Amino acid sequence: MAQEIYYEDVNVGDAMPELVKGPLQKLQHVMYAGASGDFNPLHTDDDFAKAVGMKDGVIAHGMLIMGIVGQAITGWIPRKDLKKFGVRFAGMTKPGNTITVTGSVTDKRVEDGNNIIVCEVAAKDENGDVKVTGKFEAALPSKA
């Protein structure tokens, strides 16, 4: 899906293609719990979630939102080129939220013979509330 992208074609300030997903459904929490093995009932059981202080019930796994950011990244940059990907979980995501992932290139450099690009990414909901901020690095092929 991601076409080969060359180092020479990426410039600081370039935007990553935006990804919009949602509204997210509780059913997806169940699917993600099964796939990932994270069965914390905070994500699947409204009664439990309310009992531990979430007044609206379940919240999404943070790693599901990181996975959605990952979808945006490898929809653009081929998976095999990725070297680092890290996020900070900044806010809780609830069923009904629509998540928009954006990103932009903040640096590019040649390091140990690798053509590295650095991008900052963020996931926000429909109100602009930040769920995840992060950064990734990829080593791209050169046309040279």
Add this chain to the structure above:
Amino acid sequence: MADLSKVGTEYSPITWEVERGKIRELAKAIGDPNPIYLDKDAAVAEGYKDTPASLTFLTVPMMWADKMPAVINDLKINFMMVLHGEEEYEYYQSIYPGDVITGTPKVTKMEEKTSKSGSKMDMVTMEVLYTNQRGEKVAKARSLLVERK
């Protein structure tokens, strides 16, 4: 609250055989339609040996091997009060179906912090280095867990 004396503890490794179906299942759960995670032929057509593990796949062995709950328990962290603060991966090479990966979790940092509102929390950093069946490093994961007190 977390037992801060446990910093530096290295836990016994987990070993996990990577399956094509699990790679696909995680992509489906995320809702990622990228065919390289779903279909071997599509992955091969894009230059992969098979369907590669996606960027966040390494959460799967840690959770399914029951390692993370066991470590949290050993660190005397109250599971109900834990928030996932940060997650970071370094990728050294692709992980494919049939690979048998081994991950060794280590607690690299533990500290108590006080928030602006005055509430205290323990910050626990865990690193897991993953190797494959050939003994090659494939990835490193770093997780920051925050325990509210």
